[in-house]
Structure formats: C-alpha cells, structure tokens
Amino acid sequence: MAEIVLDHVTKRFPDGALAVNDVNLTIADGEFVILVGPSGCGKSTTLNMIAGLEDISDGQLRIGGEVANDKTPRDRDIGMVFQNYALYPHMTVRENMAFSLKLAKENPEKIKERVDWAADILDLTAHLDRKPSQLSGGQRQRVAMGRVIVRTPNAFLMDEPLSNLDAKLRVQMRTEVSRLQKRLGTTTVYVTHDQVEAMTLGDRVAVMRGGEIQQVDRPEVLYETPINLFVAGCIGSPAMNFLAARAKGGVLQTPLGELKLPADRARGLDGGEREVIIGIRPEHFEDVSLVGDEKRDRGATVTAKIDLLESLGSDKFAYFTVQGERATAEHLQELAADAGTSDLGAAEEGVQVTARLDAGSQAAEDEELEIWIDLDKIHVFDPDSGENLTLADTARSNGSEAETTVQRAVPATAEDAERAEPEAKTE
Amino acid sequence: MRSTPRQKIGWGIANVVVLVIAAVPVLWLVSLSFKDPSTLTDGSFYPKKWTFENYRGIFDQPLFTHALVNSIGIAIIATVLGVAFGAMAAYAVARLEFGGKQILIASALLIAMFPPIALVNPMFNLWRQIGLFDTWPGLIIPYMTFSLPLAIYTLSAFFREIPWDLERAAALDGATPLQAFRRVIVPLAAPGVFTTAILVFLYCWSDFVFAISLTSTNNARTVPAAIAFFTGASQFQQPTGSIAAAAVVITIPVAIVVLLFQRRIVAGLTAGAVKG
Numbered sequence: 141m142a143e144i145v146l147d148h149v150t151k152r153f154p155d156g157a158l159a160v161n162d163v164n165l166t167i168a169d170g171e172f173v174i175l176v177g178p179s180g181c182g183k184s185t186t187l188n189m190i191a192g193l194e195d196i197s198d199g200q201l202r203i204g205g206e207v208a209n210d211k212t213p214r215d216r217d218i219g220m221v222f223q224n225y226a227l228y229p230h231m232t233v234r235e236n237m238a239f240s241l242k243l244a245k246e247n248p249e250k251i252k253e254r255v256d257w258a259a260d261i262l263d264l265t266a267h268l269d270r271k272p273s274q275l276s277g278g279q280r281q282r283v284a285m286g287r288v289i290v291r292t293p294n295a296f297l298m299d300e301p302l303s304n305l306d307a308k309l310r311v312q313m314r315t316e317v318s319r320l321q322k323r324l325g326t327t328t329v330y331v332t333h334d335q336v337e338a339m340t341l342g343d344r345v346a347v348m349r350g351g352e353i354q355q356v357d358r359p360e361v362l363y364e365t366p367i368n369l370f371v372a373g374c375i376g377s378p379a380m381n382f383l384a385a386r387a388k389g390g391v392l393q394t395p396l397g398e399l400k401l402p403a404d405r406a407r408g409l410d411g412g413e414r415e416v417i418i419g420i421r422p423e424h425f426e427d428v429s430l431v432g433d434e435k436r437d438r439g440a441t442v443t444a445k446i447d448l449l450e451s452l453g454s455d456k457f458a459y460f461t462v463q464g465e466r467a468t469a470e471h472l473q474e475l476a477a478d479a480g481t482s483d484l485g486a487a488e489e490g491v492q493v494t495a496r497l498d499a500g501s502q503a504a505e506d507e508e509l510e511i512w513i514d515l516d517k518i519h520v521f522d523p524d525s526g527e528n529l530t531l532a533d534t535a536r537s538n539g540s541e542a543e544t545t546v547q548r549a550v551p552a553t554a555e556d557a558e559r560a561e562p563e564a565k566t567e
Numbered sequence: 568m569r570s571t572p573r574q575k576i577g578w579g580i581a582n583v584v585v586l587v588i589a590a591v592p593v594l595w596l597v598s599l600s601f602k603d604p605s606t607l608t609d610g611s612f613y614p615k616k617w618t619f620e621n622y623r624g625i626f627d628q629p630l631f632t633h634a635l636v637n638s639i640g641i642a643i644i645a646t647v648l649g650v651a652f653g654a655m656a657a658y659a660v661a662r663l664e665f666g667g668k669q670i671l672i673a674s675a676l677l678i679a680m681f682p683p684i685a686l687v688n689p690m691f692n693l694w695r696q697i698g699l700f701d702t703w704p705g706l707i708i709p710y711m712t713f714s715l716p717l718a719i720y721t722l723s724a725f726f727r728e729i730p731w732d733l734e735r736a737a738a739l740d741g742a743t744p745l746q747a748f749r750r751v752i753v754p755l756a757a758p759g760v761f762t763t764a765i766l767v768f769l770y771c772w773s774d775f776v777f778a779i780s781l782t783s784t785n786n787a788r789t790v791p792a793a794i795a796f797f798t799g800a801s802q803f804q805q806p807t808g809s810i811a812a813a814a815v816v817i818t819i820p821v822a823i824v825v826l827l828f829q830r831r832i833v834a835g836l837t838a839g840a841v842k843g
Contacts, residue, residue, distance in 0.1 A: 193735050213738040220739045226732035230754045239750075240740035287740070 142204030142294040143169045144190060144327060150198035151185050151351075159185040161351040162199070167295075172321050172328045173356075174342035176335060176374065178478030182351035183331045187297050190329060192216050203294055219288030220297040223304065225280045227272040227287075233259075234268040237286045244291065258286040261320070278309045285320065295327040302337065314340060333478075335375050339363070347371045349474065369471035369526035372419050372519060378457070379475075380419045380519075381493045382467035387520065388413040395464025395491060396442045401530075402515055408529035409520065416529065417467040419519040422457065425495030427503055428510040439512045447492070449505045456497045458509065461490040471526040593818075599811035607807055621812035625797075631813060633785035634793035638817065641703055641789060642771040645710035649767045650760060652711070653718025658752075660719060661726035662734075672719075679716035683709070687780040694781055701783045709777050714767040721766065725759025726752075765825055772821055790817045 144167040151160035160182040175183040188194040192213035241251045259265045262282040302310045339359045346356040366372035385394040390406030392399045444460040476482040520529045603616040625631040699705035737747035778792035797806040
C-alpha cells in the first residue's frame with residue numbers, strides 16, 4: 141500500500157495529440173480516488189500511466205515515495221482490473237488468480253491459502269475449477285477482482301470495471317467494490333464515466349476534461365460547489381438545468397423571470413450588465429404549496445405548465461418548458477456530445493427544465509403549477525470561460541476551506557507550492 | 568431461420584454434386600492403383616482383378632522410397648521453420664507499431680503473388696554455384712520463402728484475435744514480456760499455429776516445380792518429382808498403376824496430418840477471455 145503522486149504528469153502521443161496535460165494529483169495511502177469525465181478526457185490514459193502500460197511524456201509519477209516513471213508494471217507492483225476483465229481463457233479461475241503469485245515464485249501452500257482467501261471474500265469458492273468461459277459476467281468480474289487482491293499490491297487500478305454488467309448487477313457490485321476497498325484499505329484509483337459511480341464510491345473525485353483535471357474534491361463538494369460549467373454539468377443526475385440569462389449586479393433576467401440573488405452569491409458579479417448562464421439543480425425547485433413561509437421568502441416563484449410528470453414514489457420529476465434561449469457554452473456542448481444528446485431538442489421552442497418535487501406535490505400534467513426556486517442554491521456561470529461566478533468570490537473569501545477545491549490553484553505538495561507561486565503571480 | 572423442405576432438398580442435391588465432383592477422381596485413382604496391368608484400360612470403375620503388385624513395385628524402387636524419406640523430411644523441416652519465423656513476424660505485424668510495417672506486409676503479399684516458375688531458372692544456376700543444388704536445404708529454403716507470406720497472413724489474423732489486454736494483464740501480474748508470450752499468448756495461439764502448419768505442410772508436400780527443377784538424384788528428390796521418373800516394366804508399358812499407387816501413398820500422410828491437427832483446432836478457445 142502506498143501513496144501515489146502525479147506531479148505535472150503529461151502524456152503526448154507520437155502523433156502529437158495531447159492526451160493528458162500537466163496533471164497534479166496526490167492520492168493518499170488507502171484513499172479511493174475516482175477519475176471521471178467523458179470519453180477521451182484522458183482518464184484511462186492517466187490510469188495506464190500509473191500502471192506502467194503507457195509511457196509518461198513529462199512530469200513525475202511517484203509510488204510510495206519512489207519515482208516510478210521508468211519502472212516496468214512488474215516492478216510497480218500494482219493490480220489492475222480491466223474493463224473487459226482480461227481473464228486468461230486457458231486457465232481455470234484458480235490458475236487465473238494464482239498466476240501473479242506463481243510468477244512471484246511464492247510457495248504453493250501460500251498461493252493456495254491466498255487464492256482460497258480471495259475466493260472466499262468474493263464468493264468464488266464453488267467456481268475455482270471452472271474456466272472463465274463457463275462463468276457469468278458478474279462472476280468473471282469478480283475473478284478479475286480476485287486476481288488483483290490475492291497479492292497485496294501497492295494500489296488497485298480499476299478501468300471502468302462495472303461498465304459491462306447489467307444495471308442491477310452494477311449497483312450490487314458497486315457496493316461490493318466499496319466494501320472490499322474499505323476492508324483491504326488499499327489505495328485505489330478508479331476510472332469511470334458514470335457519475336453515479338463517481339459520487340458513491342470515492343473518497344475524492346477528480347473531474348477530467350480534455351486531459352486536464354478540472355476539480356478534485358469530495359463528491360459532495362463537487363456537487364455543491366462546482367468550479368465551472370463542465371463540473372456542474374458532469375456531476376448530478378438528473379443533470380443541472382442551465383439557462384441563458386442576463387445579469388446586472390445581483391439581478392438576473394432569466395427565462396424563469398427576474399431573479400434577485402442573495403448578496404453573498406452576487407459578489408462574483410460586478411455592477412455591469414453581462415450575459416451569464418444560470419444553473420439550478422432539479423431538487424432546488426419545489427412545489428410552492430409545500431414550502432414553508434420562512435423558506436419561501438429566500439426564494440422566487442415561477443408559474444409554469446407541467447409538460448410531463450414522472451412519479452418515482454419517493455419524488456416526482458416535473459418537466460416544464462420556459463421561453464428563452466438555451467444555454468450555449470463549450471463546456472456544455474462537450475458534455476452533450478459525450479452523452480449523445482447534442483442534437484436532441486434543437487427543434488423545440490424554448491428550454492426544458494427538470495424539477496424534482498416532493499412526492500406530496502399535487503402537480504399534474506398539462507396543468508399550471510407555481511414552483512418555488514431556491515435562490516441560495518443558484519449557480520451563475522460565465523458563458524465563455526465556464527467559470528462559476530457565484531463561487532469565485534466565496535473561494536477567495538475563505539481560501540483555506542477551498543484547499544482542494546480549485547485543483548490548479550492549490551498545489552499538491554509543499555514542493556509544488558514553491559514552483560507554482562511564481563506562475564500565479566505572472567498570471 | 569428455418570429452411571423449408573424445398574430448400575433442404577435443394578441444398579442436399581448441391582452437396583451431393585460437389586461431393587461427387589471432388590471424390591470421383593480420388594476414388595478413380597485408388598481404383599487404378601489396385602488394378603492389374605492387363606485390366607488397366609478396361610474403363611471399369613471397380614478393379615475386375617485386384618492386385619497389390621503396384622504397391623509392392625513402388626516400394627521396391629529406391630527412386631520412390633528415397634523420395635518418400637526426402638518428402639517427409641523436407642516438408643517437416645520447412646514447416647517447422649516457416650511457422651516459427653512466420654509466428655514471430657506475424658506477432659510483430661499484429662501487435663507492434665514499427666517503421667516499414669506496411670512495406671513488410673506488402674512485400675510478403677508480393678512474394679505470395681510471384682510465380683515460382685519465374686524463379687526456377689535463376690535459382691537453378693545460383694544453387695549449382697553455391698552447392699545447394701540437389702540438397703535438402705536447396706528445397707527447404709524456397710519452400711520456407713514461399714510459405715512465409717501464407718504463414719504471416721494467417722497467423723497475424725489469429726494473433727489479432729487475442730485481446731491485447733491479456734498481455735497487459737500479464738504484465739501487471741508481474742510477467743516479463745517473454746513470460747507473457749510463453750504462458751499466455753502461445754497457448755491461446757496454438758489453434759492458429761496448427762492451422763497454419765497444416766497449410767504450410769500441404770504446400771511443401773505437394774510442390775512439383777521446385778522439386779523437379781532443383782534436384783537431380785535420389786539425394787533430395789521428393790515424391791511428386793520422383794513420380795515423373797516412374798517407368799513401366801518395359802518401354803511399351805505405361806507406369807499408370809505405379810503412379811496411381813504412389814499418389815495414394817503420399818495422400819495418406821497428408822490425411823493423417825490434417826486429422827491430427829484438426830483435433831487441436833478447438834474453435835472458441837479464446838471464448839471467455841473478455842466480455843464477448
């Protein structure tokens with residue numbers, strides 16, 4: 141078990157493509173860190189560089205305090221679970237799991253003991269003499285995990301290990317992975333494009349975009365204070381609602397009407413008039429009749445006709461359309477392109493908004509509903525840079541709290557701090 | 568899709584026609600080899616007078632027995648070498664990015680398309696000058712050269728089928744590249760290797776052009792070439808019976824080899840490695 145440090149790590153492919161750009165990340169011993177982002181954001185490349193399957197073009201990788209850039213995967217002593225499991229088809233489950241120990245020339249009794257132990261943890265004892273082709277998808281996935289845990293490597297790397305399982309099994313295995321990691325306490329780096337996995341599994345989540353880490357923090361911090369449009373749109377399901385708006389001081393002209401931001405959220409906006417994008421999470425809407433008077437005062441209300449209502453039992457999702465422009469920004473287009481929704485709704489008039497209402501709401505389809513908006517939770521973004529303007533100010537005012545929030549502004553180690561400071565001044 | 572009775576009958580007829588076309592010449596040859604010289608030209612499909620004289624005759628001739636030894640030796644050595652080199656080249660073609668890869672693939676294809684007969688004359692002269700004429704290596708070398716493209720093409724197709732992640736997994740399990748190749752790749756590529764070996768062996772076994780041109784004595788002459796030197800009992804007699812018997816004899820090892828290796832070609836050996 142060891143700490144993993146990525147220190148200004150860069151990957152440039154021979155054809156000149158920059159896959160990973162100047163990534164700094166310190167993964168503490170025993171920590172579970174998730175790399176999340178759309179396809180091609182460099183998350184898998186980063187993982188492969190830690191594993192030793194890709195060369196590092198620039199920067200330094202330290203595992204357990206030792207520079208590992210030029211070490212072979214064999215010498216890094218790292219276990220990896222592949223997306224397609226990569227089990228050896230000609231070996232039985234037992235042989236698959238024992239392979240690494242055999243190569244390490246462990247004695248046969250120790251190997252048997254370790255394999256039996258791992259099989260017991262993963263409920264594979266009954267399948268030890270089968271070949272991978274005789275196993276179900278979930279069982280193969282567990283063998284792939286077992287192959288990694290039989291030895292005690294410095295770290296576990298997982299490359300979308302659950303993406304090939306069906307939805308139900310995936311949820312089950314997700315808790316399994318989480319429990320296993322807690323039990324073994326091994327440093328783990330987990331790559332996924334599923335934001336639910338990212339939110340639920342990790343101690344910390346790193347959101348990547350175009351080879352750069354956007355933000356690294358605890359899942360709830362990413363959720364509540366995303367530093368830019370990309371992170372805001374990436375984390376959360378259903379996704380945050382984005383609307384184009386005009387800001388003048390703390391007053392926003394939006395498709396939802398005129399919204400007056402509370403003073404502490406408006407600090408990032410200067411007095412001038414400007415275009416902005418506002419972001420409101422579905423749960424920050426509510427049926428007015430269910431909001432207490434005191435709470436109602438710190439919000440605004442809007443009346444809208446509900447187009448579609450989905451009742452999940454625990455909540456109701458209400459979809460309504462507001463007149464206005466859809467928010468357009470580079471960050472959002474990238475997310476839409478990855479989700480395959482970039483051409484959806486283009487022909488529609490207005491913008492669809494998703495609201496998550498209490499199950500007790502009397503809202504009905506095709507009927508008007510007065511909806512309350514929590515103004516304390518609105519995010520205001522700059523359409524060009526994507527920067528979260530509501531956060532810009534708070535981050536500045538209580539900088540100590542935002543320690544890991546703004547990844548590039550906060551260096552990973554003291555050594556980095558020295559290096560980063562002159563740069564910060566020139567900016 | 569379920570086929571209708573009409574379709575079944577149609578396919579049945581087509582299969583029978585193909586089988587007859589393929590089997591009749593072989594059966595004719597077998598029949599000829601058992602015919603007595605006097606009934607050789609009677610036109611009957613079944614021998615009216617059975618005899619083993621033709622077989623006894625060819626095994627009495629050093630021309631044939633030597634040729635049989637030569638054929639077996641040369642074909643096996645050329646196959647082993649061709650498949651070994653082919654496997655290495657195919658692995659590189661399938662897995663590695665290197666300069667000149669396209670040139671290698673293109674030139675392999677070029678060799679495969681080059682008519683061997685065009686090379687026979689220059690090789691005849693060259694082999695005589697460097698002392699390879701009428702020797703085993705003198706045949707093994709061209710067989711290897713001309714079977715390599717075939718080996719590279721078939722083997723690289725097999726290697727490409729093996730998921731690269733298996734090697735990466737082996738590397739992370741602590742295997743050196745050689746250990747990964749030996750313990751993971753080779754066992755998985757075995758069916759491909761055997762398939763290729765059959766094809767290469769058949770090519771070497773049945774070649775006539777090189778065998779007739781680059782040999783002159785029993786030293787290295789293989790069976791297909793030796794058959795051309797068969798003579799009848801007298802100058803007025805055709806050696807048809809002996810030729811037929813020799814042809815049957817050299818078909819047997821091939822049939823055995825194919826049957827042996829076919830058992831090793833287990834379809835779907837790689838099933839279950841990765842999520843299909």
